[in-house]
Amino acid sequence: MADSVATSITPGTRSRMIQRALVIAYVAVLVLVPLVVVTWKTFEDGMSAFWTALSSDQSVTAIKLTAEVSVAAVILNTIFGVGMAILLTRYRFPGRRLLGALADLPISVSPIVVGLALLLVYGPNYFFGKQLAGVGISLMFNVPAMIMATAFVSLPLILREIVPVLDEEGIDQEQAARVLGANVWQRFRRIILPTIRPALMYGIVLGLARSIGEFGAVAVVSGNFSGANATQTMPLAIAERFNQGVGGYYPLAFLLIVVTVLAIVLTSIRRKKKVDAQ
């Protein structure tokens, strides 16, 4: 790119500075300032207060439960995401496009609607809920409902990562492998899996970050129990502490922020590598 041409199609220095300033100010006001303030408020009372809040019974149970629910949801979504991605990109069947659109649906559904939707089907007074209650299985208000709600909201994330990759790569290799006699399972293990591994990792990290943070949907389906047999995740614990007017929600919030930022940083490193490689 010749410098003289480059400078003639880029705006002058002054407008460039203005653009930069606008962008920095916008992002600062929206994101950076709040993050700084929260960090400050978290450690306002010192490190020991921070650790005490995080190691209280309610916090520890909430952290464990959040991890449990998120991991379960991500496992479910990974199985579904990989399977669905292969079906959508390697096969031909009527309704393929519709299925793809439906699988993408959860991204635009309000979390309150998600919770309500699950409740209306699996709640004790509704169709499936009643049948299941008959055999002694109670989903609603318990951990399974929370897993389902979390899986719902992050369902498309892994799928969306893998599909573009499978669309672009690996087709020729698979065809060659098929010609040479490899079966479906071998093709999956040897060609598809390595192809999607980076995107899959990215999707899993994103899915985990999304899952640990889910609030609205879980608030509707959970019984919000803290203590033994808890059904209170970290976001729910934060909300309860805020409502009850007792402090100690900043440390939990801060922990979630740290995990989120870590996830973002990890995935952005990978994204930079990909963009640089192009």
Next chain:
Amino acid sequence: MTATFDVAEGGAPLAAAPLTRSSNDEGGERLSRGSGLGLGIAVIWLSLLVLIPLAAVVAKGFGGGWSGFWTAITRTQALDALWLTVWTSLLVAAVNAVMGTLIAWVLVRDKFRGSRLIDIVIDIPFALPTIVAGVVLLSVYGTNSPVAINLLGTQRGIAFAMLFVTLPFVVRSVQPVLAALDLESEQAAACLGAGPLVIFRRIVLPLLLPAIASGAALAFARAMGEYGTVLLIGGGLDRTKVASMYAFQLHQAFDDQGAAAVATVLLVISLVVILSLDLIQRRMARRG
């Protein structure tokens, strides 16, 4: 050639490329017994988790027939909540369209020290737990604001919170397109004497429009349904009660039919937006 926004861009969860490409109608195997079973299981899972519950919401919303549905959504509170949600989401989508494009432009075309930090920071609102975002925004822009800006209980505050969570949508949608643009046309126009503004308006912008539109549509859908982030800054006032909060309130008061009716309206609006987005993209893809 398909529009550049269809290019596989690893790590862009918010690039709104459709999940199925028309090119695959020619390629692709037919289903065997194994994959047929896999498809069956996938469809059953999707139905059990997503489709049947969403259908149940619509069914419950119409539980009292058309009149029950109509009554539920024409109550003053319902109309107020729905209108507030729609106009703030539209406003937020519009602001995002402009600012998101500007941010993407600066990040792609003008790499300065610190732009890397901004690039990373942009994704945080998407992944941040909504209740944390709510607490965070309230602590900075609430009553005891350390920067002396109080948005508690204002509709501005609601819009601000929505801007927070939708920050990455347009940026991440436009970035890959912008990055993959071939500079030849711009350089040619510059040689012919066009200024940067004209170049942007006439050459770059038309190429970015599909990406901007899809990002803005996603931002709109997300803002429409947002709950945790707007909950606290709303301050509990009626005039800052968005549709999701209103539906939750109805649910708490055991008016599930009312809640489902409002939820149905939200679903329909989201569906319309997503479908038109899909149509626009296909038309653009064919033209490009």
Next chain:
Amino acid sequence: MKTVLRPRRVAAALALASAAVLGVSACTSSGGGSGNSISIVAFSVPKPAYDALSTAFQKTSAGKGVKFSASYGPSGTQAGLVASGQKADYVGFSLEPDMAKLVPTYVDPNWNSGSSKGTVSQSVVVICVRAGNPKHVTGWSDLIKPGVKIVTPDPATSGSAKWNLLAAYSHVLADGGTTAQAEQYVGAFFKNVVSKPDSGADAMATFTSGTGDVLVSYENEAIYARQTGKKIDYVVPDESILIQNPGAITKNASKPSADFLKFVESDPGQKIFASVGFRPVNPNLSPGTVQGANDPSNPFPKVKKLTTIDQLGGWDTVNSKFFDPDKGIITKIENSSS
């Protein structure tokens, strides 16, 4: 042949794995009475009390090794949850009608046949204001002045809300006014309401976050807020209503639950309630010093004109007369002012 079976088996295995993940967690039901644990489902306001009561109970011989789990929320919603199948051992609500929702299916009909008639805690309705009382609120009549922004919970979900509205209504009667004047007052009251949060605790959080000029709430909410450092003051008006909160154990409650209920009703239990601002049910029990009260050494001053629910006709009458969704006096006033 082998190649066709393989993917089918894999697909089936994956399906089973998914079902297993859900199934394993389904079998561990939560909040259920299992041997040595007590699950509490209560309204939002007494959480500090039940937290302290649980800890104290675990130190007694009857409560050794007992695990607690607890869920708090708006009284009406919590009662509805238990009625929809949410498992619970001990239930505590803001008012009797919410408990009555669970009788006889989940709670025995003779739950209130004991000496305290099932009441486990008491309080009165007070008016909370900003520190220093900038709007100089001294009583109910100040609330309907123009420009005063009132925060009070939503009667559709919250028990506190109903107590508040009954206090607002009945104070006029206590001062010798007519029912028409009382209804007029409630209308003016609603006109000044700017926020109706879900629950009593929610309302306090909304108020302390900066919404509104006054909050109508339980006396114990005000006291506990001040104990936790919130900068608010509260006014005990000349006329108020006696709040009585019911508590009971469910029909399939775990073994230690009955002992826990006894503990809650006992003098040590009532003292714990008093320490966070509730008025003891036993009028002869001295509450001691209660931090956060206007006067910690005399934390529960006598209300000059205290109305009780019995004076208004008992909850069965009151609930339908005032809060019936279609014909309730207060419901109608609320709907016409929105």
